[in-house]
Amino acid sequence: MNNQEAINALQMVRQANPLVHNITNVVVTNFTANGLLALGASPVMAYAKEEVADMAKIAGALVLNIGTLNPTEVEAMIIAGKAANEAGVPVIFDPVGAGATPYRTETARNIASAVQLSVIRGNAAEIANTIGESWTIKGVDAGEGSGDVVSLAKKAAEQLKTVVAITGKEDVVTDGNTTYIIRNGHPLLTKVTGTGCLLTSVIGAFAAVERDVLKAAAAALVIYGVAAEIAAKNAGDEGPGSFQIAFLDALFRVGADEISRYGRIERVE
Numbered sequence: 001m002n003n004q005e006a007i008n009a010l011q012m013v014r015q016a017n018p019l020v021h022n023i024t025n026v027v028v029t030n031f032t033a034n035g036l037l038a039l040g041a042s043p044v045m046a047y048a049k050e051e052v053a054d055m056a057k058i059a060g061a062l063v064l065n066i067g068t069l070n071p072t073e074v075e076a077m078i079i080a081g082k083a084a085n086e087a088g089v090p091v092i093f094d095p096v097g098a099g100a101t102p103y104r105t106e107t108a109r110n111i112a113s114a115v116q117l118s119v120i121r122g123n124a125a126e127i128a129n130t131i132g133e134s135w136t137i138k139g140v141d142a143g144e145g146s147g148d149v150v151s152l153a154k155k156a157a158e159q160l161k162t163v164v165a166i167t168g169k170e171d172v173v174t175d176g177n178t179t180y181i182i183r184n185g186h187p188l189l190t191k192v193t194g195t196g197c198l199l200t201s202v203i204g205a206f207a208a209v210e211r212d213v214l215k216a217a218a219a220a221l222v223i224y225g226v227a228a229e230i231a232a233k234n235a236g237d238e239g240p241g242s243f244q245i246a247f248l249d250a251l252f253r254v255g256a257d258e259i260s261r262y263g264r265i266e267r268v269e
């Protein structure tokens with residue numbers, strides 16, 4: 001995986017405009033739809049258990065996010081996930097807040113065992129709690145100490161038989177055999193709600209067009225991080241509001257030049 005392959009994957013997304021079916025949380029719904037549109041994908045949010053299977057089957061990817069979960073929605077997620085599995089549609093899972101409450105942790109585990117995931121994306125604490133590992137956040141950022149994060153990601157990949165993306169200051173992505181660290185992004189991403197959630201859906205857009213799921217996830221991470229750097233440059237030091245808008249614009253505009261110049265993806269053991 002390298003910057004050129006990420007550029008190619010982005011071109012495929014923009015050419016194909018893949019339909020991304022999201023069952024996500026109420027906080028990030030609008031931002032997620034706009035972020036996917038800016039990137040070049042086609043978002044749809046559909047939640048009713050009467051229609052989720054049909055929608056998931058015609059989508060290029062299904063994204064499940066438990067940010068504001070309730071039993072009705074969780075039931076719909078599992079129905080959608082199973083339908084996607086049957087139809088060969090990749091399923092991307094964001095276990096928002098796993099570890100925060102027993103209900104969240106149990107639900108994250110239930111979804112990850114009922115549905116064959118293509119990618120799970122979360123911060124280190126969320127991934128650890130989803131696989132029943134204890135995780136103490138070291139320092140301010142859960143992504144600190146990438147050595148530990150790499151072992152955690154590999155363990156999760158083995159256990160869940162899926163590609164695992166752990167994000168933070170640095171992002172780690174692995175299928176259990178091949179591992180990349182992506183050193184892009186900007187601290188202002190942590191001051192806008194739903195940047196992690198949108199990233200999970202962006203991984204869905206890439207997984208819809210690139211069947212090598214590890215490559216798809218790595219491409220999404222590097223492009224997302226570079227877009228954030230462009231946004232911070234363009235929005236100056238105005239703060240999170242301007243950054244959020246500049247970030248949508250950057251997802252729309254980011255291209256080969258910036259990705260080849262700023263993309264920092266490295267393969268590690």
Ligand SMILES: Nc1ncnc2c1ncn2[C@@H]1O[C@H](COP(=O)(O)OP(=O)(O)OP(=O)(O)O)[C@@H](O)[C@H]1O
Pocket residue numbers: 096122123141167168169170171184185186187189190192193194195196197198199224225
């Ligand atoms: N300190 C940081 N510096 C640069 N980029 C960061 C930093 N922290 C997170 N990011 C980036 O922010 C994006 C979202 O990742 P993060 O780990 O914050 O997700 P999250 O915890 O699920 O967020 P949320 O739940 O608010 O949506 C990723 O692209 C990640 O690389």
Ligand SMILES: Cc1ncsc1CCO
Pocket residue numbers: 025027028067068096193194197
């Ligand atoms: C703030 C918040 N609360 C539940 S989900 C969410 C958005 C970030 O995932």
Ligand SMILES: [Mg+2]
Pocket residue numbers: 094096097122123196197
């Ligand atoms: Mg999150």
